[in-house]
Amino acid sequence: LKSQARISRFFRCS
């Protein structure tokens, strides 16, 4: 089963 990832998992605060 797959779950929805969030953007913050991939992109960091600049």
Next chain:
Amino acid sequence: MLELRLVQGSLLKKVLESIKDLVNDANFDCSSTGFSLQAMDSSHVALVSLLLRSEGFEHYRCDRNLSMGMNLGNMSKMLKCAGNDDIITIKADDGGDTVTFMFESPTQDKIADFEMKLMDIDSEHLGIPDAEYHSIVRMPSSEFQRICKDLSTIGDTVVISVTKEGVKFSTAGDIGTANIVLRQNTTVDKPEDAIVIEMNEPVSLSFALRYMNSFTKATPLSDTVTISLSSELPVVVEYKVAEMGYIRYYLAPKIEE
């Protein structure tokens, strides 16, 4: 002070229609580079990045970098009052708490001013790393819109797979399953009708169709859409905004925990 004059005002109207359902409030940033926005949807699953380069404006004055917090629903209400052929000028004073949208009819016989209240928005700016994508698909934006709409009547998740055979969009739901395969096709009369598949590595990722459908609100902006996929990264769905910039939507995949 800031004064941006956009002869093709309809572009700004279309830009707002493309993002207002995804993002409620956002900061528009103005610098010598251009007029830009980066914002996430309320659940932090999708991110939109807009750039309208300064060269695309007939007149572009931005004395110092300015960040203007706007409610996109309210901004859309105001821009809907501009005619499709109107010239739109965005004006603001440094440190002011309002922004003015001025609409001029092409014949200059009607000039309207709409002043909107700005708001303070706490938003984190994310660094989007430059990436080499495993696969990049360019296709007519209307075709992509059709596929997302059709698949969302069957299921709520789309699996996008790129292989040597082409690009496959698949979904499954209570009533059954659907697969749509597009093959590369560059033998078309108009270049915007081409399907171009650049595959460096095969890739397969799952995404929520609800967001994909929301991204297709940008279809009126561009005849083509580019979908960039990498197994490690959010998909990028990009629409060019005439010659002046882009709207890029980033969507985090569904992943196995």
